[in-house]
Amino acid sequence: MAIRLVLFFAVATCAASMRAAEIDGVDLGTINDPLAEASVFLPVDQAFAFSLHLRPGEDGVEQIVARWDMPAGYYLYRHGFRADAEEGLALGELRIPRGEMRTDEYFGKSEVYVGSVEVVVPVIRRAVRTATVRFAYQGCAEQGLCYPPTERDEVLDFGQLRPAASSQTAILLGAAALLVAVLLTVRAMRSRRAVR
Template identity: 35%
Template structure:
């Protein structure tokens, strides 16, 4: 009875599909590092930091902070943000898509700066990620740099110090 065999296969397929999410707890969410990819480059007139925020994710503007070694005096110039109306936080300024931030400083060829980029964001799916710190070792004229290694624990200042400010 071929139709019955086909039907049984459909039953099995249905059961497998219904149990699929139980096997993997979060198959559809990206790790923070992929959801909020950061890179930076150092040129003669300053640092350009680029965040590539994946579709369906956003970064909070007031959670973007930088530290550098040696300390650079240039104030980061953040681009125009979007206003999100949040049930709990009221109006929040956020970024989606590509975010290009300029930190104007004067450098000479071959100069090295270690930049720590701090950020915090959420997914529209209804989860938020803990604040992240990514360390970028920049050399003037050396091109675009991505974070070197996976770092779960932040070094130096505490994770919460990185957050600062109000929620």
């Protein structure tokens, strides 16, 4: 009986408090719920969508191209990018494009990327066909959430790369194709004259 009485008074007190708040013009739906606010922010994989591809470089050096796409309101820090490889793969210095300067409450004045960014990682030496590369990055939401540094392990299959034709080889192939076209045209013209 005592428990029922306590519950009755607790419910009555809550109901009276809510009614008083409504009379005072307080919109109870606008009270900040920290758990509700957390759902406003995207999960890290959606805030910073990561993709990756391999390409042969013009100078014969293989390249890993890491790309991040971000929706409006999210950005990545230049200082957060890192790539580390396992044994059998040596990586060069990251080639990161210029970003925009921004001052925020977490890191002060920083170079950041909005929309998308591609980071090129040259492969200096490779003694394996497949290798795991760990990519690190960090970003924030403009609404006030800074994500912790994120790391992704990606297994790369270098067997899918085809050697790139050097620019000199490409010029020679183009010249050979042009020569063949000219010879075929001359031959066709001679055939027409012979028929007449």
